[in-house]
Amino acid sequence: MTGLAEISAPKAAGCADAPVLRERGQREVFCGLTGIIWLHRKIQDAFFLVVGSRTCAHLIQSAAGVMIFAEPRFATAIIDERDLAGLSDANDELDRVVTRLIQRRPEINLLFLVGSCPSEVIKLDLSRAAQRLSRQLSPAVRVLNYSGSGIETTFTQGEDACLASLVPDLPALSAQDAPNLLVVGALADVVEDQMLRLFTAMGLHNVSFLPARKAGAMPAIGPNTHMLLAQPFLAETARLLEQRGVTRLPAPFPLGIEGTTAWLQAAATAFGVSQPTFLAAIAAPSKRGSEAVARVRDMMAGKSVFMFPDSQLEIPLARFLARELDMTLVEIGTPYLHRQHLADELDLLPAGTMLSEGQDVERQLDRCRAARPDLVVCGLGLANPLEAEGIATKWSIELLFTPIQGYDQAADLAELFARPLVRRAKLRV
Amino acid sequence: MQLTLWTYEGPPHVGAMRVATGMKGLHYVLHAPQGDTYADLLFTMIERRSERPPVTYTTFQARDLGSDTADLFQTAVRDSYERFKPEALLVGASCTAELIQDDPGGLARALNLPVPVVAVELPAYQKKENWGAAETFYRLVRAFAQPVERTKSARPRCNILGPTALGFRHRDDLREISGLLGQMGIDINVTAPLTAAPSDLARLADADFNVVLYPEIAGITATYLTKTFGQPATKIVPIGVGATRDFIAEVAALAGVDAAGVLADSHSHMPWYARSVDSNYLTGKRVYVFGDATHVIAAARIAQTELGFTVVGMGTYSREFAREVREAAKLYDVEALITDDYLDVEEQVASLNPELVLGSQMERHIAKRLGVPCAMISAPMHVQDFPARYAPQMGFEGANVIFDSWVHPLMMGLEEHLLGMFREDTEFSHAPSHLGAAPQAAPSSTESPVPAALHEADVAVLDAPGAPGWTADAEKELGKIPFFVRGKARRNTERFARDRGVALITVDTIYDAKSHFSR
Numbered sequence: 001m002t003g004l005a006e007i008s009a010p011k012a013a014g015c016a017d018a019p020v021l022r023e024r025g026q027r028e029v030f031c032g033l034t035g036i037i038w039l040h041r042k043i044q045d046a047f048f049l050v051v052g053s054r055t056c057a058h059l060i061q062s063a064a065g066v067m068i069f070a071e072p073r074f075a076t077a078i079i080d081e082r083d084l085a086g087l088s089d090a091n092d093e094l095d096r097v098v099t100r101l102i103q104r105r106p107e108i109n110l111l112f113l114v115g116s117c118p119s120e121v122i123k124l125d126l127s128r129a130a131q132r133l134s135r136q137l138s139p140a141v142r143v144l145n146y147s148g149s150g151i152e153t154t155f156t157q158g159e160d161a162c163l164a165s166l167v168p169d170l171p172a173l174s175a176q177d178a179p180n181l182l183v184v185g186a187l188a189d190v191v192e193d194q195m196l197r198l199f200t201a202m203g204l205h206n207v208s209f210l211p212a213r214k215a216g217a218m219p220a221i222g223p224n225t226h227m228l229l230a231q232p233f234l235a236e237t238a239r240l241l242e243q244r245g246v247t248r249l250p251a252p253f254p255l256g257i258e259g260t261t262a263w264l265q266a267a268a269t270a271f272g273v274s275q276p277t278f279l280a281a282i283a284a285p286s287k288r289g290s291e292a293v294a295r296v297r298d299m300m301a302g303k304s305v306f307m308f309p310d311s312q313l314e315i316p317l318a319r320f321l322a323r324e325l326d327m328t329l330v331e332i333g334t335p336y337l338h339r340q341h342l343a344d345e346l347d348l349l350p351a352g353t354m355l356s357e358g359q360d361v362e363r364q365l366d367r368c369r370a371a372r373p374d375l376v377v378c379g380l381g382l383a384n385p386l387e388a389e390g391i392a393t394k395w396s397i398e399l400l401f402t403p404i405q406g407y408d409q410a411a412d413l414a415e416l417f418a419r420p421l422v423r424r425a426k427l428r429v
Numbered sequence: 430m431q432l433t434l435w436t437y438e439g440p441p442h443v444g445a446m447r448v449a450t451g452m453k454g455l456h457y458v459l460h461a462p463q464g465d466t467y468a469d470l471l472f473t474m475i476e477r478r479s480e481r482p483p484v485t486y487t488t489f490q491a492r493d494l495g496s497d498t499a500d501l502f503q504t505a506v507r508d509s510y511e512r513f514k515p516e517a518l519l520v521g522a523s524c525t526a527e528l529i530q531d532d533p534g535g536l537a538r539a540l541n542l543p544v545p546v547v548a549v550e551l552p553a554y555q556k557k558e559n560w561g562a563a564e565t566f567y568r569l570v571r572a573f574a575q576p577v578e579r580t581k582s583a584r585p586r587c588n589i590l591g592p593t594a595l596g597f598r599h600r601d602d603l604r605e606i607s608g609l610l611g612q613m614g615i616d617i618n619v620t621a622p623l624t625a626a627p628s629d630l631a632r633l634a635d636a637d638f639n640v641v642l643y644p645e646i647a648g649i650t651a652t653y654l655t656k657t658f659g660q661p662a663t664k665i666v667p668i669g670v671g672a673t674r675d676f677i678a679e680v681a682a683l684a685g686v687d688a689a690g691v692l693a694d695s696h697s698h699m700p701w702y703a704r705s706v707d708s709n710y711l712t713g714k715r716v717y718v719f720g721d722a723t724h725v726i727a728a729a730r731i732a733q734t735e736l737g738f739t740v741v742g743m744g745t746y747s748r749e750f751a752r753e754v755r756e757a758a759k760l761y762d763v764e765a766l767i768t769d770d771y772l773d774v775e776e777q778v779a780s781l782n783p784e785l786v787l788g789s790q791m792e793r794h795i796a797k798r799l800g801v802p803c804a805m806i807s808a809p810m811h812v813q814d815f816p817a818r819y820a821p822q823m824g825f826e827g828a829n830v831i832f833d834s835w836v837h838p839l840m841m842g843l844e845e846h847l848l849g850m851f852r853e854d855t856e857f858s859h860a861p862s863h864l865g866a867a868p869q870a871a872p873s874s875t876e877s878p879v880p881a882a883l884h885e886a887d888v889a890v891l892d893a894p895g896a897p898g899w900t901a902d903a904e905k906e907l908g909k910i911p912f913f914v915r916g917k918a919r920r921n922t923e924r925f926a927r928d929r930g931v932a933l934i935t936v937d938t939i940y941d942a943k944s945h946f947s948r
Contacts, residue, residue: 026505027488031464051430053524053553058439059467062475077430081554084528093430100432117462117525120491150464151491151525362512381469381481388479 014347018355020337025360028381029310029335030397031150032158033116034063038400039162040073042186045109045215048074049101050148051094051126052116063397073108075101079118090122094129095136102141109140110215112162115147142215144169154335156233156311156400159186163210166218167240170210173222180206181267182219182246184238185231188403189213194285195254195406198264201281202273210237221246226270228263230254230405232345233312235338252344254405255313255413256320257289262344285407292411293324296418301326303421306373308382309333309359310396317377317399317413319348325414329353330373333364375417392420435771435791437746437809441551441561442523443468447622448565448646450482450594454516454626455569458506460498460526460533463488475812476595485509487526499531506537510544517545517573517627519565524553545627547572557769559645559721560749562593566622567650573630576658580635585684586616588636590651590662591643592623597724597808599623601821602642606667609824610640612691613677615684622646634658638683642666642823644723645747668727670699670735670828697825699832703736711736711836717783718743719766719774719792720807722750724822726757728787728806731831733761742781744768771795782917785839790814800916802838897926899934906936921946 033056036048050056057076077097082088094113102108111133113126130145137143146165148158163184173180181204183195192209199207208219223245229238232253242248251266252259261282268278305327307314314334321327329349333356339346356364361382368376369389376386376393383393394417404413438444442459449457450472459465466486472478487505489498510518520533534548549568551561580586589606592599600623607617618636619629633654639662641651651662661683667676674692681688702708716738718728722745732738744766745754751767758765766777775795778786786796786803790811796803805814806822820834821827899907910918918939925942926934 025508026466026486027463028466028469029463030467031462033464034467053440054433054436054438054557055440055442055465055524055553057433057436058443059464061435062439062471063467072434076433076436078433078436079430079554081552083430084554088430090430097430097432117464118528121494121525121528149491150462151489151494154463362508379470380474381466382473384473384477384479385481 014351015349015353015355016343016346018346018349018351018353021354021356023356023358023360023363025363027154027335027359028308028361028379029359030063030155030379031059031117032148032153032155032161033060033114033150034155035148035158035162036060036074036114037063038186039159039211042213043110043211043215044213045107046073046112047101047105047108047110048112048114049098050074050076050114050116051119051124052076052079052114053118054078056116056118073105079122084122090124091129091132094124095133098133098137098143102137106140109142111137111141111143112165113143113145114162115145115149117149117151120147120149120151142169154312156231156313157236157336159231160234160236163234163237164240166211167237167244170218170244171220172244173220173225175223177220177222177224178206179224179226179271180208180220181271182221182225182227182241183207183209184227184229184241185234186211187230187405191403191405191409194408198281198285198406199267202264202268202271202278204267204271204273226267228267229341230263231313232316232338232341233336235341238341250344252319252348253313253316255316256324256410257286257293257407258323258348259316259320260289260405260407260410261286282407289407289410293414296411296414297325299421300414300418302328303374304328304330304371305375305377305417306330306368306371307332307334308361308364308368308376308378308396309335309356310377310379311400312336312338313396313399314377315342315345315349315355318353319345320410320413321417322350322353323348324410325417327375327417330371331356331364331367333357333359335359375421377417392424394420431770433770437769437771437789437791438558439468439471440524440553441556441558441564442521442553443471444558444561444563444646445519445521445549445551445565446472446482446484447558447562447593447595448569449484449519450478451592451596451599451623452569452621452625452627454628455483455519456509456513456515456517457482457484457519457521458502458509458533458537459484459486459521459523460502460505460531461486461488461523462525463490465523465525471595475810476815477812478594482594483513483515489526494529498526498529499536502531502533503536503540506542506546507540510540510542515544517547518542519547519549519569521549521551522553527551527553545572559747562646563649566590566593566646567653569622569627570630570633570650570653573627574633574654574657575631577632577634582616584614584616585638585686586618586636587638587640587680587684588618588633588654588660589620589640589642590647591641592620593643593646594623595808596623596643596646597721597805597810597814598820598822598827599643601819602823602827604819605821605824605826606640606642609667609673609677609691610680613680613684613688614686615680634660636660638662640680645721645750666723666727667823668724668827669731669831670695670697670825672727672730673824673828695825697828699735699825699828702832708737708836711738711839714738714785714839715741715781715783716785716787717741717778717781717792718806719745719778719786719788721745721789722747722754724807725754727822729757729761731828732787732835735828736832736835738785741783742766742777744774744777782920785835787835804835804838897923897931897934897938900936902936903934903939906939918943 083090126145130143134143144165146161212218225246249266252262254260254263318332331354337357472482520537537546592603641647654660665676667673677688716732740761746769755765771791787806789807790809793803922942
């Protein structure tokens with residue numbers, strides 16, 4: 001399944017022009033605040049301060065059981081009735097909270113003020129607050145803002161909003177600077193390191209990642225910068241980078257062997273890497289990755305899968321499950337379908353795949369129950385109830401917390417889907 | 430604005446969800462933005478419920494604001510009724526919907542659905558989860574409880590009030606107390622919210638009295654029922670052997686039954702275990718207690734009077750019950766800490782240096798970091814605090830469970846001596862096998878598990894000019910002290926030396942300090 005030939009499959013076979021079922025109703029999805037859970041681990045000297053309600057604080061600590069961290073680099077400034085009634089000036093209160101926070105955590109270099117549903121509804125201007133606080137705390141701490149509110153962002157769109165807030169401040173390169181490659185989207189450090197080795201083997205040395213691991217090390221960009229999106233949910237970040245002259249390299253996403261190869265190929269082509277060099281660079285990892293995936297394929301081939309909308313990773317994941325594990329796609333739901341960024345992915349999806357965008361969870365559950373798929377990919381609120389109905393499930397949030405990109409994670413990714421089925425086969429209780 | 434790292438309680442609408450999810454035949458339509466559906470996973474993941482909570486969310490987005498959020502809400506109510514056909518609907522708003530002021534109650538009633546609609550207003554910017562649960566339960570009881578013609582029965586009859594979904598051991602407490610009441614010859618009329626339908630609430634008045642298991646949730650409802658139907662309510666929460674006996678006496682008086690038989694035949698192992706010689710080593714163990722008011726008050730009594738511990742500090746995040754906890758704290762000569770800021774609790778635990786912490790999931794974190802054993806007594810909790818086995822906190826079996834779960838994290842009986850005897854053996858390395866790893870050393874990574882404030886304090890002590898040094902002999906002597914008290918011995922000795930301006934700690938200093946700090 002590693003052949004490059006498949007990547008150039010005829011467009012007519014894909015889902016580029018396939019109809020999409022658009023639904024509106026109850027959406028069983030997280031809001032953008034949830035992204036803080038992995039973003040705060042990624043940028044090691046950044047702190048995320050949600051300006052919101054007790055619900056926001058409760059969401060973040062409940063969403064992923066993140067209380068494993070004693071004192072994480074995120075917190076909530078909980079708005080109370082005094083702020084709402086105008087008894088206290090919300091901006092003064094925010095300054096007080098931030099001052100206390102920075103005193104406690106002097107190692108913080110970058111502070112994100114993260115807007116929430118209530119802060120948006122009461123129109124608290126966090127961008128002005130960020131500018132004001134940045135001036136006060138400069139140069140020790142830079143303060144940025146973005147919205148992770150549920151009224152504006154769905155789950156992974158929070159990462160998009162966060163990365164987008166970094167773009168205006170990225171150092172500028174000029175037209176005279178050498179071409180460089182920018183990989184956009186938070187990846188596990190281990191994945192970044194693997195990719196860096198692959199790019200190095202291809203002869204690409206000028207490669208950087210957004211976000212960087214340290215606030216002070218964010219990459220420089222300019223008209224000779226080419227970007228590869230590592231995640232399919234970065235619409236706004238990509239738009240702002242393009243505005244600053246960065247060229248997007250269209251590609252599938254680096255999930256599975258095929259996706260990873262095509263993704264790397266896009267960079268190789270753009271930077272004029274010779275095909276022998278490229279093939280030599282990927283030979284060993286793609287071979288061992290394919291072999292590992294093949295071991296999982298035997299048990300997954302022919303099994304049907306139904307995906308509820310969650311992270312916008314659904315389309316690339318469905319492509320991987322269909323083409324590398326030979327699974328049958330029943331319905332692939334996604335919260336938002338970005339046709340441009342997903343064009344290469346849609347081309348690769350089996351023709352006739354049922355796609356849905358948005359959600360009416362009750363109706364989608366009706367369809368799911370009627371279809372009786374072998375595996376359902378869904379959020380934590382639905383997983384146990386579906387299991388209790390006898391339907392195997394894979395929690396989708398794990399796809400965000402686990403390193404799944406690249407050759408050496410392709411089998412891990414396959415395993416994530418296989419494990420619920422393996423487990424069901426084992427159990428005799 | 431309040432800077433919050435972790436929150437003990439969720440927002441009040443989560444309390445309403447706990448009531449609705451515990452009940453049957455009730456559907457809750459919550460006006461809430463996209464994302465608030467996270468609350469479902471509290472029930473499906475943490476409590477491992479096999480069904481989704483009976484809650485429909487409007488999940489409005491920015492594009493809906495200002496145009497048709499009211500319409501969206503009405504559609505959600507109508508669709509929920511059609512799909513779930515509940516006996517009654519509960520409607521309300523989460524924090525964001527409260528700001529857009531759509532009036533869920535009015536909108537739902539305007540639909541003229543053929544079932545009752547109960548609206549709850551839960552001020553999300555003032556109140557929290559337990560208050561929300563209490564208010565919701567009260568509103569439901571007010572809406573449904575009717576005067577009834579009392580059923581004739583030879584046996585006295587009561588209602589059990591308070592247990593909800595996602596409660597700390599509510600399921601098992603309910604079974605234990607139901608059994609106890611049965612043994613006393615008392616019938617149970619209605620149990621609510623857990624297991625009750627709105628139609629069950631309608632017949633609450635057909636009971637002689639109410640048993641209130643969790644005052645945080647059922648207190649105001651019980652008061653209402655006393656005023657409205659003249660039903661007295663229990664005041665004692667049966668957690669611990671003593672409290673269970675008091676509860677039995679209280680119930681017997683309310684029901685007019687003889688409690689002697691139940692008291693004589695309690696099948697409780699706990700009093701004997703507490704008196705057995707091995708438990709001598711529990712004497713005077715310094716414990717810190719924090720959690721919701723009901724469980725803290727009960728735990729402090731058990732700790733002090735039934736296990737022979739010494740309560741060195743206690744507190745609660747239940748501000749509504751601050752007075753009761755303050756009163757209870759006086760019994761142990763400590764001042765109650767009333768706070769919902771987990772950093773305050775952490776600071777107090779660190780400064781009191783207890784040997785056991787009894788608390789919630791938050792205190793478990795604090796204790797783990799400080800290397801102190803911990804047992805769970807209260808929400809908030811983790812998935813592991815919904816055990817598969819029967820593990821009540823209430824009644825005589827609850828007391829047995831409490832004995833085990835509090836004592837097992839500690840060094841038991843003769844082990845303290847055996848450790849001393851065998852510690853020079855090459856085969857002996859760490860803690861006895863039934864205990865986990867030794868206290869964690871402070872890691873040096875940037876993600877310090879120790880809050881910066883504490884960290885700085887430690888560093889300041891170690892680096893302070895004139896900080897006492899240790900002679901080689903003194904270090905060696907310190908090494909002979911069992912590992913689980915060594916850290917404390919080092920800190921106490923250094924504090925003692927610093928207070929007296931001793932620059933170099935000798936073997937004598939160690940024993941002077943030991944004598945000074947011995948309690």
